[in-house]
Amino acid sequence: MGAEAGDGIQLGQGLNMQTLDLNELDVRTVNHQLHNREGGSADTEYEILNPMGRHAVAAGLDAPLKVHIRGHAGYYCAGMNKQADVTIEGNAGVGVAENIMSGRVHVKGYASQSAGATGHGGLVVIEGDASARCGISMKGVDIVVGGSVGHMSAFMAQAGHLVVCGDAGAHFGDSLYEAKLYVRGSVESLGADCVEKEMTAEHRETVRALLQQAGIDADPGEFRRYGSARNLYHFKIGNISYY
């Protein structure tokens, strides 16, 4: 982009975009600027240059900002996100969008482990593959993965939707609560208490809407649905000998 850090540059639609360069500013300073805009800047669109795998870039946002991260991000990128729309134009490290509350986090590349972990709301889109434990303990977030997810994905997932356009790794949905899981490809193995369920027109509509929101082109008719058998919800006296 060629802009100096701190300079606003004009985009085609007249939006003023602020550039923050992590080769010149540390992560704390960049995040502080994104958190405390009332101190001066009225900008709502930012680009962050040279993330270079640094941790916690654009974490803890709580404003309707648009943030473009130009490169590969490190751990916990856009963690705890509220309202903001964060795009990572590269890969994301461990725990991208962990505990997201609302807004949108979009990874153009691949995501490492625990993407969208414990998320309460909002949308996480990963265009490539996500690694192990994608959506672990998710509590209401919607996650759409263009590729495949690794082992133990949606472990103890409580609410929200996980849509996987590729395959799912071993122990998918282990100890699942009420999150709804959709996979287009194969599932290596289902975790404890996770079962395949009937895919009705209503479910296809849910998948269609999520794919549309995510901007990923796939046929909702090709997905299969998985959910909790609810056998682990209550203690069974017959299992006493296991304790």
Place this chain on the structure above:
Amino acid sequence: MCGIVGLYLKNPELHDQLGRLFCPMLVEMTERGPDSAGIAMYHEEQGVGSKVTLYHHDPHFDWDEVVEEAERDLGVKVSVKRIATHAILAARDSSTDLRGWVERNRADVRIMSSGHTLEIYKEVGLPANVLERFGIAGMTGSHAVGHTRMATESAVTTEGAHPFNTGEDLCLVHNGSLSNHHLWRDWLERNAGITFQTENDSEVAAAYLTWHLRQGASVSEALEACLKDLDGFFTFAVGTRDGFSVVRDPIACKHAIMAETDDWVAMSTEYRAIARLPGVEKASVWEPKPATVYSWGRA
């Protein structure tokens, strides 16, 4: 925590720059392991058939005396290169058993490594200081493996730092913690005649690999066996004469990332250690799968 890094230079034209490329990778892993650091450098030298890296805590230790004794006993010319608390003793002939001689005669010095090309340097302190102390940035070679340690299982000492030498030109670095290392320590002491220098769980993993390799297993076979026998969390990187191998435990809690271009292969606990290598923007970057052995090298 702990951080591990590995860099293998496919392009021989880069061999002169190994240290310079490698040092920033290790420094980037400082937050993961500020207690101590270690580096395994693979460096072929003209006229060196066999070498050992030795350590003595006193930087003014009289290495000349050790060399004189070795030359007298072995009847060959032995060269010495001192680097801080370490010394590299080398002989022209690959059949000269420098390690065996040190083990039999000089219990007062520690053997860091032995082999044809391998040199291991390790010390307590911040990675940047350790690299500086040994002048790693100026070193040349084909590949290097490094470790930054945040001790969880045992004391912060030079001996407890990684890499651990697991046989001629072989070394191990470990990120994680093992839960059945006491069992294996006892078993290896009793059944394989292995002695241990520390209380470190990773030293047990190194000894376990050594034992398998001595039985004739390949590095890949030995690492496959780790998946069956070692309980706990681990990402292992093993340096070999020709390259390095990587394996993660089946749960794969301990992070790892790999990248490859036409010029090099790199592995690290985190991407940021790789982020500044030349040509990284065109590299293929991926996470090694759980319970899968990856190997690179000329072999």
